[in-house]
Amino acid sequence: MSKKIGIVGAGTAGLHLALYLQQNDVDVTLFSDKRAEEYASMRLPNTVAHFSVTIDREKALGVNHWQTGDVGYFGHHYYIGLPEPMRFYGDLRSPSRAVDYRLYLPALLTDFVERGGNVEYRAIQQEDYAALAEEFDLVVVSTGKGTGDMFPKIPELSPHTTPQRQLCVGIFKGIAQLPSRSVTMYFSPGAGEMIEIPTLTFNGMQNALVMENLPGGDLEILVQTKYDDDPEAFKTLLLEKLAKHYPTCFERIDQAEFDLANSSLDILQGGVVPAVRQTSIELENGTIAIALGDVQNTVDPMLGQGANAASHAAFVLGEEIVANDVFDARFVEKVDSRRNQRVHSATRWTNVMMANLENFPPEFGAFVGAVAQSPTLADTFTNNFNYPENQWDVFSSPERVAAFCASA
């Protein structure tokens, strides 16, 4: 049976689904509020790393344009800034990769168009959904975080009403890469965390710094101080804070070169309120609108889960669209039963991990001690960034954390 699918929003979720459906000869229309050529002049939207599970999906879609040997990274360093600092390293079984989304998303949009894909370039308004319901058998809403109000929040999975961290995120030049490309996750107890990610941007390989600052802590000023007001003052402040809280990053900085990598657009400041939403609603004529990506599940970026979960969910939804001819409540149930294990685990694990890092309960201290001493545990923990459901298996109760530590 021929089916017509409309996808609103051309981020990772919408594009991975559109490319999947195109590959499977499903009639799909993508609604994008941006053209490919508009991305280069945009402010940095995020700093996303794709894990190998997502890179495998990119290979399957024929959009694996960036070789991990050239731009990928191979493991995570962990630096805990206790009075006696702790450091350890975990290997990734297959490399991850971070490509500036101002390069990545237009490349995939161009792939879709060049393969004959149908894109309508316009921002869909609430009042447009009635017409979409008439035109399509299923409407997918993948418009990103902060746009999902048509899908009510699930309160028990959305415990936060304010951001857990104040984010200051940028792509910087002048930070020497580590000898083997890797992410470093730094923890400064009482102040926040920082994730340093080797990232391909417009002028080559640079480093993204994702500074996750505790509200009221010493680093919160990095969110209130604006680069554009006085770039030199901002850089001086940032260098001072890096020296104090993240010294092993500071040591690799060439202060004469240190700056935003491309332009003043390479910085993003603000906060993310995590939310898990109901996955579907009925539009006026009974057609289902189904939430995908950040619309369904918005999560703080500390553990790099949002886009990876969005891509997973896009493939599940794509497979079910291909396999089904009726798009009703049962269809949604089948999609949810397959995607929510990962999607909900990404949120639960991230929320718990952020609380652990803030409060350092005894079982979490024991966990840090165990992974610091056991390369096997460190590798398992690091590789499981691919599989948030495995992380939730470990972190959902103190007993499970203890069992993981004992497994060394």
Ligand SMILES: Cc1cc2nc3c(=O)[nH]c(=O)nc-3n(C[C@H](O)[C@H](O)[C@H](O)COP(=O)(O)OP(=O)(O)OC[C@H]3O[C@@H](n4cnc5c(N)ncnc54)[C@H](O)[C@@H]3O)c2cc1C
């Ligand atoms: C600082 C930061 C770092 C991050 N790091 C990571 C990471 O390392 N790993 C990871 O997996 N995730 C990460 N994330 C999360 C990741 O960015 C999101 O989870 C992911 O981009 C969600 O994809 P999406 O397609 O759902 O939404 P988006 O990428 O936001 O795409 C939605 C698209 O829809 C468009 N749109 C919006 N409204 C309309 C409309 N009305 N009509 C038409 N189009 C519309 C938007 O402009 C946008 O292009 C990070 C996020 C941030 C903020």
